[in-house]
Amino acid sequence: MIDIQNLTYDYPGRRALDNVSAQIAPLTITALVGPNGAGKSTLLRICAALDRPFAGSVTIDGLDVHDDPRAAHRRMGFLPDFFGLYDDLTVQQCLRYRAQAQGVASSSVVAAAQRAAERLDLTDRLKEKAGTLSRGLRQRLAIAQAIIHDPKVLMLDEPASGLDPEARIALAAVLRRLRDDGMTIIVSSHILAELEDYSTHMMIIRDGRLVDYAPLGQAAQTLGRVRLRLDLADRSDALETALHQIADLTIISLDAGHAVIEMADDSLAHAALLKTLVGQDFKVASFAPDRLGLQDAYLTHVKSGAPQKITAGGSAGVSLQ
Numbered sequence: 001m002i003d004i005q006n007l008t009y010d011y012p013g014r015r016a017l018d019n020v021s022a023q024i025a026p027l028t029i030t031a032l033v034g035p036n037g038a039g040k041s042t043l044l045r046i047c048a049a050l051d052r053p054f055a056g057s058v059t060i061d062g063l064d065v066h067d068d069p070r071a072a073h074r075r076m077g078f079l080p081d082f083f084g085l086y087d088d089l090t091v092q093q094c095l096r097y098r099a100q101a102q103g104v105a106s107s108s109v110v111a112a113a114q115r116a117a118e119r120l121d122l123t124d125r126l127k128e129k130a131g132t133l134s135r136g137l138r139q140r141l142a143i144a145q146a147i148i149h150d151p152k153v154l155m156l157d158e159p160a161s162g163l164d165p166e167a168r169i170a171l172a173a174v175l176r177r178l179r180d181d182g183m184t185i186i187v188s189s190h191i192l193a194e195l196e197d198y199s200t201h202m203m204i205i206r207d208g209r210l211v212d213y214a215p216l217g218q219a220a221q222t223l224g225r226v227r228l229r230l231d232l233a234d235r236s237d238a239l240e241t242a243l244h245q246i247a248d249l250t251i252i253s254l255d256a257g258h259a260v261i262e263m264a265d266d267s268l269a270h271a272a273l274l275k276t277l278v279g280q281d282f283k284v285a286s287f288a289p290d291r292l293g294l295q296d297a298y299l300t301h302v303k304s305g306a307p308q309k310i311t312a313g314g315s316a317g318v319s320l321q
């Protein structure tokens, strides 16, 4: 879907991107993470065909975005980290204006504005002026403008910065819905916790280099294997012995009340294990894939003496500085 090949970009005296490559599959939501100055905004601007790389290319469905930026812009929506709105226009006027500016056929402008408002839950705000909206609503209006032409790809640079928890939750719901509707999304952020709920993949960059790009939940797992978490309602010291008797099962962590195990990605094998444990009278309260958290995966990759500072960020989770 999005093919990023060997991107290199320099600012005067500073290499911002160094040979970055990644292939982003359709219908994924990629969390683009990294400390301040890692190159996230530069990467997004290049993917959005706003800056031209010194070397390398970006294609969307085979279209080189720098060869034909206008065609590329019809396929993508982009929201930069700082954006402006026409404060004196109503939400409806903003959306209709943007539809016209994006080249939506004049017979479809009204419908496009209505649909974008519906997708971003703005239909009850259509008559309000942009200048009177709260920060969360302004952000939603800006995203509605970015998707007015129903692009296949949406790229958002720090969309949740400055939003309160409620607005962040609303934004997460919107992004999930857009993905379900058929969009491929890349979203950058410093705050990992907010990305965790909806991201399918994580791309880590640091000092302009790609550190990792992997599906969440599988980042640390072997292909064809899956990590599962088992919780017991009643603690039982016999759990370890029982698990050791199961073939082709690796115990990742264990105590009398829970276990994280790795085994073949085979639902029949999982069902058989569950049946065995229940048959041995273990009180299984839950048994489900153990999703490797985005924070865990990020920290796994960056805590090896990396130069950036990582601070625990209260309810917002880990933040990168």
Ligand SMILES: Nc1ncnc2c1ncn2[C@@H]1O[C@H](COP(=O)(O)OP(=O)(O)OP(=O)(O)O)[C@@H](O)[C@H]1O
Pocket: 011, 012, 014, 015, 016, 034, 035, 036, 037, 038, 039, 040, 041, 042, 043
């Ligand atoms: N216009 C510019 N001129 C010179 N250097 C720049 C310019 N824009 C960015 N840089 C530098 O390039 C590097 C990458 O910047 P970029 O904004 O892409 O990083 P980022 O990961 O988005 O950072 P942040 O999280 O702080 O937004 C940084 O070291 C930054 O200081």
